[in-house]
Amino acid sequence: MSRRRPGTGSLxxxxxxxxxxxxxxxxxxxxGGLVIGALLLLPVGVGFLLLPPxxxxxxxxxDRYRGWAAHRTGTLISPPRPLPPRPAGPGGRRRRALAILxxxxxWHDLRWAWAEPVTGALIAAAPPALVWYGLFGAAVQxxxxxxxGDGNWYAFVLVDSSAAMLAALVLALGFTAAGLRLAPLVLxxxxxxxxxxxxxxxxxxxxxxxxxxxxxxxxxxxxxAAELRRIERDLHDGAQARLVALGMTLxxxxxxxxxxxxAARALLQxxxxxxxxALQDLRELLHGVLPPVLADRGLGDAVRSLALxxxxxxxxxxxxxxxxxxxxxxxxxxxxxxxxxxAAKHSGSPEVRISLSHTAGMLRVTVADDGRGGANADGxxxxxxxxxxxxxxxxxxxHSPRGGPTTATLEIPCASSxxxxxxxxxxx
Numbered sequence: 001m002s003r004r005r006p007g008t009g010s011l012x013x014x015x016x017x018x019x020x021x022x023x024x025x026x027x028x029x030x031x032g033g034l035v036i037g038a039l040l041l042l043p044v045g046v047g048f049l050l051l052p053p054x055x056x057x058x059x060x061x062x063d064r065y066r067g068w069a070a071h072r073t074g075t076l077i078s079p080p081r082p083l084p085p086r087p088a089g090p091g092g093r094r095r096r097a098l099a100i101l102x103x104x105x106x107w108h109d110l111r112w113a114w115a116e117p118v119t120g121a122l123i124a125a126a127p128p129a130l131v132w133y134g135l136f137g138a139a140v141q142x143x144x145x146x147x148x149g150d151g152n153w154y155a156f157v158l159v160d161s162s163a164a165m166l167a168a169l170v171l172a173l174g175f176t177a178a179g180l181r182l183a184p185l186v187l188x189x190x191x192x193x194x195x196x197x198x199x200x201x202x203x204x205x206x207x208x209x210x211x212x213x214x215x216x217x218x219x220x221x222x223x224x225a226a227e228l229r230r231i232e233r234d235l236h237d238g239a240q241a242r243l244v245a246l247g248m249t250l251x252x253x254x255x256x257x258x259x260x261x262x263a264a265r266a267l268l269q270x271x272x273x274x275x276x277x278a279l280q281d282l283r284e285l286l287h288g289v290l291p292p293v294l295a296d297r298g299l300g301d302a303v304r305s306l307a308l309x310x311x312x313x314x315x316x317x318x319x320x321x322x323x324x325x326x327x328x329x330x331x332x333x334x335x336x337x338x339x340x341x342x343a344a345k346h347s348g349s350p351e352v353r354i355s356l357s358h359t360a361g362m363l364r365v366t367v368a369d370d371g372r373g374g375a376n377a378d379g380x381x382x383x384x385x386x387x388x389x390x391x392x393x394x395x396x397x398x399h400s401p402r403g404g405p406t407t408a409t410l411e412i413p414c415a416s417s418x419x420x421x422x423x424x425x426x427x428x
Contacts (some may be wrong), residue, residue: 014183025121032113069191080105112197130179137172347371365410373404
């Protein structure tokens with residue numbers, strides 16, 4: 001289970017959601033009762049027919065709770081694997097029922113179905129109960145106490161006089177206000193409670209983690225192979241071609257040296273120019289593999305170097321406590337380079353703001369502009385960027401509504417590995 005920023009809503013709307021949750025617990029209890037009934041009927045055979053649809057209904061209900069928790073409170077609850085499908089052939093229903101009985105996610109759902117009406121519903125019902133009791137006190141107490149003669153109790157106040165009636169009225173308003181104020185807190189508490197019961201079993205999370213790492217490993221191998229092909233192509237078309245031409249020119253100059261020194265001198269000057277171009281090609285190739293400023297000065301100064309090379313007005317705020325692991329610095333550098341290039345090509349904004357920080361073992365990079373927005377989160381450049389950071393468990397979140405602004409936030413878990421070697425902030 002993970003958290004993100006909760007959505008906003010009015011106190012009245014949150015109170016209504018609490019009321020709905022407390023009532024929905026009845027349906028959850030009913031779905032759980034159907035599953036229990038199917039389990040009890042397994043010895044007579046009928047349960048094998050009833051269990052799959054009952055388990056499916058319960059899973060749909062638990063999925064709704066997961067979706068509600070994510071949409072309303074920002075609590076992301078990892079879902080279990082889908083229920084086993086019905087096998088083909090004779091006896092498919094019986095085999096599916098047996099497969100459901102061996103599914104850990106099914107038992108998690110059933111545990112939640114029996115705990116929710118007892119605990120979750122009571123938690124959710126607290127704010128509406130306070131509000132209804134407060135409204136009852138505010139609407140009824142001013143008129144009833146005189147009719148009863150000897151008064152009546154409201155909470156801990158005996159209402160038998162005008163002064164006591166005013167005290168009960170203030171108390172009723174306090175109950176109403178407390179219920180409204182507690183509603184959003186109770187929603188978050190209920191979501192956390194649901195997350196503890198509904199999050200995917202540990203074995204499911206472990207399998208997903210293994211699958212993710214296997215996919216990330218394959219992506220890394222693909223990226224490395226593509227990078228090697230690019231380096232080979234650049235060497236073949238660039239520096240290697242110039243060095244071959246340089247050798248041929250030197251041979252020609254050697255033949256002309258004895259009988260035509262001026263022509264040989266001109267060829268040697270051409271050799272010098274060719275060698276300079278070949279050296280420049282090699283430097284550019286090395287810069288694409290590992291920029292020297294990144295290796296020497298770290299991520300902060302390397303990003304400032306990108307800012308100086310850009311035609312945009314780029315402001316860099318770097319607050320890094322020291323050097324990060326070299327692979328993380330490399331991934332962060334090329335990610336910033338890609339995001340900055342995208343901003344230059346598509347945003348239409350003359351200014352870009354880049355922020356780098358490292359807190360709680362997390363490198364956080366934010367690239368923001370005030371351009372036209374509408375960036376495609378599934379574009380090839382951003383897909384490649386995600387593939388670059390996924391092996392580090394990195395994430396990329398893009399917020400780019402039409403009309404702007406655009407903000408790309410990159411996070412990579414890592415630890416600072418050496419003392420600071422560059423300044424903490426600056427502007428490019």
